Amino acid sequence: MKTKKWRKTEVDSLNEALLLYDEGNTALAYPILEKIYEHHPKETYLKYVVGKLSLTRSDKYNLALKLLEESYAANPKIDKIEYDLARAYHYNYMFDNAEEHINKFLSQKKLSPEDKSNAEILKNYIQNAKVLYSSPTQAKVSNLGKPINTEWDEYVPVITTDEATMIFTYRGEKSKGGRQNASLLPDPKGIFFEDVFISEKIFNKWAEPKPIETINTNSHDAAIAMSPDGFMLFIYKDDGITHGDIFVSYALGNNEFTPPQKLKGLVNSYSWEGSCSITADGKTLYFSSERPGGYGGKDIYKATLLPDSTWGNIVNLGNAINTPFDEDAPFIHPDGVTLYFSSKGHNSMGDYDIFVSRMDVSDSTFKSVENVGYPINTPADDIYFVLSASGEHGYYSSARPNGIGLKDIYIIETNFDKKPVSMLVYGAVFKDKKAMENIPVVVYLIKDGKENIYSQTKTKAKGKYLINLPAGYEFKVECRLDSNFSESFVVSTKDLKEYKEKMHLFQFETIAKPVVQSEPPVNTNTVAATPPANTLNLNPVQKETYEYTKDYGNVKTEGLIFRVQIAAYKYPKNYSYAHLKGLGKVETIQLEDGLTRFTIGGDFQTLDEAFQHNLKVIRAGQKDAFVLAIYKGKRVYLSDLVKMGIYVKKDEQLAKEITKEHQTTTSVAATIKENKIISTSEKNTTNPSEHTKDKTTVQPPSFQTISTAGISLNPFQEKIFKYSEQYG
Structure with missing residues (x-):
């Protein structure tokens, strides 16, 4: 380049940018070189370098093609220009042009083994892309927009299965510590490090994301997975000593989480472990790792939760899933059998594509994979896919042109031909009409007359809980506040053929033992401040009003x-x-x-x-x-x-409010075939120490009883009252 007439500051900036470029730090090199190019657009080499670097930016693919075409026209002998042009055409969906230039590149006689291998991989991507692009699926992909996405990077979305909460990884000006160098010291020329942010859907709109302070540090902290019930959050952390490990944090309510702790057991190794997904029962963890002995660079493995609460029995998923290339970002659906993951192998149309595989339940293995197709997949990276319980909505991060930032989070209306089959049970726990947080809700698998724990969760903010159940079984869901308050109900998924939802409220009330007493005398010379109703002899109209206050008193x-x-x-x-x-x-x-x-x-x-x-x-x-x-x-x-509908019973009102709130967090409500409030007749109230289905126990009712104090009962009424004390 002819730089003699350049200002010294421009020459210094150029040298700095080229040094960053040689070190592979393209993110910092690009804006410097782009600015210099704006002042010197006739410099062919500078044009080529900016064009090549633009291939690393999804928002610059058009510019990359323009600059590389101009560079090729000016000097077709630039090293590897045919390969770079093929990439540019590929990213811009001009597959015939891409194939023409990659064939020209491969026809060169003095290609290094590495260049030849990379070119053959690209040619394979181009051929796959031509096939997949010509037969698009019915999926509709939309940018999630603001406030989730910004001009910075947002990626790895993880959601609760009801789509009410999203946690994702952010990298930008809001990152803790600001721009830093490799030593985590402030540096205006440094980079932003990853942080974890959370947002909740309120009236079907995502709220402004907030950082999770107990998780974020000045180093890299990335959200990689969340348990379907939203209770466990998995974090990727790189402390500079290992190559990156998986940590776990637990929800405390109000969008707060415990400080992350390294996953116990054999999942983490001296190699990189960077993404994972846990089954709905919490007993199997799928994760990606670069550990030796795999089929390629990154492979997908599974681990089993052992009795001592550590992870072991590590198993590679085999060559049906893993290839000589990279596999990453596994997501096991709450149905327990449908696995989504990203791969640079198989029939990817470019870089990472999203694939799906369904477990053969006869031997718990995965035997075949399927590309989910265009437009979900593109010639660029498509990764970190998660799917709602219904299968109607997917979320992932993608590098697409015309995005808000470099990496954005997208929502997908999947329209899959084959959707997962499972049941989502949701609701809340109340005591004396107060929402109870951090209360255990246990699911038992009922088989051959025996009950074994299937999964456990806890209530979160507003007393809410989420449970995901696979098809083909019978379950009992139990909530126990303490030895005095316990309630359960049975759910069967044996005949389940499609996704369904059930809502159930656990409502416990403190009950005072009713006392029958005679009518007290009335002293008309004094006025009581607030005499209780059970000390007065009320007429029928007054009694009716009193009964109405129990359900509608505060409306x-x-x-x-x-x-x-x-x-x-x-x-x-x-x-x-x-x-x-x-x-x-x-x-x-x-x-x-x-x-x-x-x-x-x-x-x-x-x-x-x-x-x-x-x-x-x-x-x-x-x-x-x-x-x-x-x-x-x-x-x-x-x-x-x-x-008139002005008065709705408290129990019914709670159910309506929770159901409405649930439906406003997911637009799939219209497709739900059954959204049923489980009736009292379906409940199975048991003693906490007994789990045998056919045993009958007597428990205090969970609904308020009416005091008879101050009311004169006839013999028949007294008899009914005595029965209510024993069997009410």
């Missing part, structure tokens, strides 16, 4: 108010209410029926507030006082509020 609705009525006259009289002094202002209102109603205490927003005031008025001597409901200026009965 607030716009336009709905309550008043406590103490009298009503068609022709108002001089009504005396001196005995109610101190209980609020007495007002009159007239509704559609023409009656003038006397109310006391003003407007109340909830039925519970109104009824509490009603009890005070009764205690003060106004025995017939009752709660009056008014909706948008008209009187309504409490039963009308139920019919």
Whole structure:
């Protein structure tokens, strides 16, 4: 290059960039060289170098082709220009041109063995791409967009099976420590290191991602996998001593995780181990490793969880999966048999492609693989694929033109012909209507009359839990708060032919033993602050109101108010209410029926507030006082509020809220064939120490019982009450 007339700063920058280029640090070399080229576009060698480096940037493939074509036209004898042009045409889907130039390159007589091998691999990619590109699948690939993707790098998305939470690896200006050198010291010319970020889907939109502070350090920290229930998060860390190992962290709730601990057992070695995936039962881990003895560079292995909670029994998945090239990023679907992974071998259309293989359950091996096809796969890297439980949505990172950053996360509407078959059980755990976090939920496999633990999980934020079950079995799902609170239900997947979902709420309530007592005397000279309902002799209307407070006491609705009525006259009289002094202002209102109603205490927003005031008025001597409901200026009965859908029972409301929230996190709700709330008749409440299906035990009911205190019961009612104490 003719640099005599260049400014000294340009020459220094050029030398620095070329040094970085020779060291293989293309990410730092590229922006320097690109800027110099803008000022010296006629320099052929500079044009060639920028064109070649543009092949490393998915957003620069068009520029790479333009610059390499111009360089070839100016000097067709540039070393390896035919090979570089073939790559550029390949990345730009011009496969015939790519094949023409790679054949020209291979026809050269003095190719080194390495150059010849690389060219033959590229030719194979080009031929595979022509076939796959000509027969696209029905998949639709979309950039996930902001706020997940930025102008920096986002990759390796991992999701909970309900698609409510996504954790991914980020590398950019928000990375902890900023730009650093190899010694992890601040350096304006250094690089950003990997960090782990998390986002939740709220009303079907991803929230602004946040870093997981307990995991991120100034070094590389990358998310590589998450258990289907979202409880275990697997991390890749490189401490500079080993070649990179797998760590595990556990969810604490509120998007917080424990500090990562190195995986115990034989998964990690002195070689690189960089990605993994765990089965829904938590007992098998698939992982990629560069350890000796494999079929190529990176191979995929599986490990088994041993009784001492370490990983062992390492097995290579064999040559049906592994090739002389690299295999990486395994993902085992919650169905337990469908394995996705990325490979540079098989019939890849370029670099890493995504493949699928299904286990032969007769011997638990994988015997064949299938390329998932274009447009999921491209001539560039396509890797780190994960699939929702339904099989409707996939997520992965891809280097595609017109992305937001260099590496972006994409969502795929798969439209696969063959979808996984499994069941997703979801719900939440409540005690006294309060969401309970970090509560164990255990799944038992029922076989030949025996129950063995299949999997275990814990509730997370808002008391939620996720369970993934394979087809062909019968399970019992049990939640135990302690020795006093236990509930379970049975789920069968024996006849399951497609993906289904079930929702179940575990609801426990503290129960006070009811006490029957005689009616206490009423002292009209004193006013109790808030007399309990069970100390008063209520009339039928008041009793009905009391029952409604149990399910709807705290419901607030716009336009709905309550008043406590103490009298009503068609022709108002001089009504005396001196005995109610101190209980609020007495007002009159007239509704559609023409009656003038006397109310006391003003407007109340909830039925519970109104009824509490009603009890005070009764205690003060106004025995017939009752709660009056008014909706948008008209009187309504409490039963009308139920019919109108304004009043929904607490249990039903919780179920609706959780189901709605679940469905807003995944757009596959419309395709769910069954979203069923398990009825009380399907529950199997057992003692925690007993797991035999045919045993009958007596447990306190998990729903609130009604106190009979203060109510005079007839003989028949007393008999029913005694039975309820034993068998309620």
